[in-house]
Amino acid sequence: MKLEMRDQPGQLVAALQPISAVGGNIIAVIHQRETPAATEVLDVQIVLELPEGRLEKLLELLREQGVSVVRIGEQRLLYECTLITIGHLMHTDLSDTVDRIDTTGSAEVTDLSLAMPAINAPSSARITIRSTTREEMKKAIRILRSVAEQKDLLIIEPLEGV
Amino acid sequence: MRIAILGFGSVGRGIARAILAKNLDLTVTGLADSRSGIIDPAGIDIAAALAKKEEGGPCGSRDVSPADVVAKADYDVLVEVTPTNVDDGEPALGHIRGALRRHKHVVTSNKGPIALAYPELRDLAAANGVFLRYEATVCGAIPLIHAMQEGLAGNTISRLYGVFNGTCNYILTRMAEDSLTYEQALAEARELGYAEADPTYDVEGIDAAIKLVILANAILDMRTTLDDVERTGITLLTPEALRLAEDQDCTIRLIGEVVPEAGVLRVSPRIVSKVHPLVVEGTLNAVTVGTDLAGDLTFIGKGAGSTETASAVIGDLLYIRDRHVQGS
Ligand SMILES: NC(=O)c1ccc[n+]([C@@H]2O[C@H](COP(=O)([O-])OP(=O)(O)OC[C@H]3O[C@@H](n4cnc5c(N)ncnc54)[C@H](OP(=O)(O)O)[C@@H]3O)[C@@H](O)[C@H]2O)c1
Numbered sequence: 001m002k003l004e005m006r007d008q009p010g011q012l013v014a015a016l017q018p019i020s021a022v023g024g025n026i027i028a029v030i031h032q033r034e035t036p037a038a039t040e041v042l043d044v045q046i047v048l049e050l051p052e053g054r055l056e057k058l059l060e061l062l063r064e065q066g067v068s069v070v071r072i073g074e075q076r077l078l079y080e081c082t083l084i085t086i087g088h089l090m091h092t093d094l095s096d097t098v099d100r101i102d103t104t105g106s107a108e109v110t111d112l113s114l115a116m117p118a119i120n121a122p123s124s125a126r127i128t129i130r131s132t133t134r135e136e137m138k139k140a141i142r143i144l145r146s147v148a149e150q151k152d153l154l155i156i157e158p159l160e161g162v
Numbered sequence: 163m164r165i166a167i168l169g170f171g172s173v174g175r176g177i178a179r180a181i182l183a184k185n186l187d188l189t190v191t192g193l194a195d196s197r198s199g200i201i202d203p204a205g206i207d208i209a210a211a212l213a214k215k216e217e218g219g220p221c222g223s224r225d226v227s228p229a230d231v232v233a234k235a236d237y238d239v240l241v242e243v244t245p246t247n248v249d250d251g252e253p254a255l256g257h258i259r260g261a262l263r264r265h266k267h268v269v270t271s272n273k274g275p276i277a278l279a280y281p282e283l284r285d286l287a288a289a290n291g292v293f294l295r296y297e298a299t300v301c302g303a304i305p306l307i308h309a310m311q312e313g314l315a316g317n318t319i320s321r322l323y324g325v326f327n328g329t330c331n332y333i334l335t336r337m338a339e340d341s342l343t344y345e346q347a348l349a350e351a352r353e354l355g356y357a358e359a360d361p362t363y364d365v366e367g368i369d370a371a372i373k374l375v376i377l378a379n380a381i382l383d384m385r386t387t388l389d390d391v392e393r394t395g396i397t398l399l400t401p402e403a404l405r406l407a408e409d410q411d412c413t414i415r416l417i418g419e420v421v422p423e424a425g426v427l428r429v430s431p432r433i434v435s436k437v438h439p440l441v442v443e444g445t446l447n448a449v450t451v452g453t454d455l456a457g458d459l460t461f462i463g464k465g466a467g468s469t470e471t472a473s474a475v476i477g478d479l480l481y482i483r484d485r486h487v488q489g490s
Contacts, residue, residue, distance in 0.1 A: 160438075
């Protein structure tokens with residue numbers, strides 16, 4: 001997610017401490033000179049990851065520090081995982097396989113590459129899933145695993161980084 | 163130090179050749195293959211036995227059985243290098259018990275008895291005041307067990323994962339390199355002697371799973387059996403899947419993984435970045451050990467082969483020689 005605030009003296013420092021206090025992880029701090037240079041006021045954007053349900057607490061702490069949050073950006077799909085699946089993907093309704101992940105709401109298939117060598121031969125697909133949190137990613141992979149079991153598909157997971 | 167060797171195939175002969183070629187201070191007083199045996203307290207003529215075997219004959223006399231060698235020969239260490247049986251570990255398991263009960267140390271390359279009966283054999287060895295060592299059972303030449311037991315003593319191992327089967331690694335390497343189908347790569351592996359006539363044991367991940375069980379039980383203090391390993395082999399992999407991985411600078415390898423804390427024991431094909439240290443070519447093995455004090459360590463080396471496996475057996479023998487008093 002993204003927090004935007006005025007860069008008045010001391011605000012940035014005041015903002016960082018509460019973020020770590022609620023277990024957040026800062027991904028980027030971006031200064032933006034949107035307003036006319038003459039005013040000498042900077043906008044600051046902080047891109048960060050936050051454990052589920054900690055946003056309210058963070059905002060409360062920020063208020064206590066006197067930091068004014070101008071805008072809270074959208075939640076983004078920060079986690080990405082690419083898997084390969086092999087089997088009779090079309091016969092077993094590939095779009096249904098994808099739907100089962102998309103309907104979770106917090107994880108979605110953002111990329112799909114399909115290779116079909118010959119009719120009746122098993123096909124292979126590379127599926128990229130994105131999710132808002134690591135937990136959601138684990139859940140999406142669990143769903144994919146159980147769908148694969150039902151449909152007799154082989155799932156090849158990455159060695160690292162789920 | 164006097165040793166008796168059970169099994170005079172690839173590994174047994176590799177040990178014999180190393181003893182002939184180098185001054186290892188090892189005297190072979192007992193030797194057996196499936197059909198014959200020799201017992202000679204003064205030391206067997208190893209060169210002659212090798213020659214007989216190479217001509218296709220038995221290594222010794224048909225009047226001497228492997229059980230005779232175990233029970234009657236004069237030796238300090240039994241070297242058990244007969245074929246692996248993962249159903250009941252026999253006849254190797256009985257031979258190992260017999261030697262331990264005679265207060266003889268045992269060194270083995272045979273996965274069966276260690277995977278099936280490690281706790282019992284460890285206790286039997288301890289009760290008889292002798293060593294039981296099995297470095298060669300996992301990853302051939304790589305001294306993984308020594309490293310974890312001695313070099314990394316005091317570390318807590320959080321994860322252990324890698325390429326434990328050279329046959330599968332060869333097949334996957336070839337599928338990726340030349341877009342071979344699984345069947346084509348397997349046929350090539352057979353021609354080169356990397357795969358057995360019946361490759362099930364390797365390609366279904368059973369061999370890798372047995373090695374995980376050995377490491378889990380012997381090194382990581384887990385109590386597991388082959389059935390506890392979640393296992394997927396490589397038989398369904400397609401050249402297209404390898405290409406889809408390749409498009410992202412990755413490849414596919416059969417990875418064995420143990421995470422003691424989470425109780426994970428798993429053998430499955432996985433997508434791995436091509437620059438990952440575990441991505442080794444051909445029949446090589448590679449294992450990463452994740453520890454708390456030492457960080458991550460990756461070991462790479464030959465997982466099979468006559469001389470390479472003999473190296474692990476000899477390492478165990480000299481370990482024992484340096485720590486024990488001759489005779490019993
Ligand atoms: N080869 C490797 O690179 C490697 C690597 C790691 C571990 N290992 C393990 O090491 C062991 C030996 O492998 P290997 O490749 O040397 O096998 P191998 O070439 O098949 O040789 C097995 C030897 O054992 C003998 N044998 C069979 N049954 C016996 C019995 N009941 N009593 C006494 N001897 C018997 C055979 O006799 P005959 O000669 O009469 O047939 C043969 O000499 C296996 O457990 C294997 O899994 C091998």
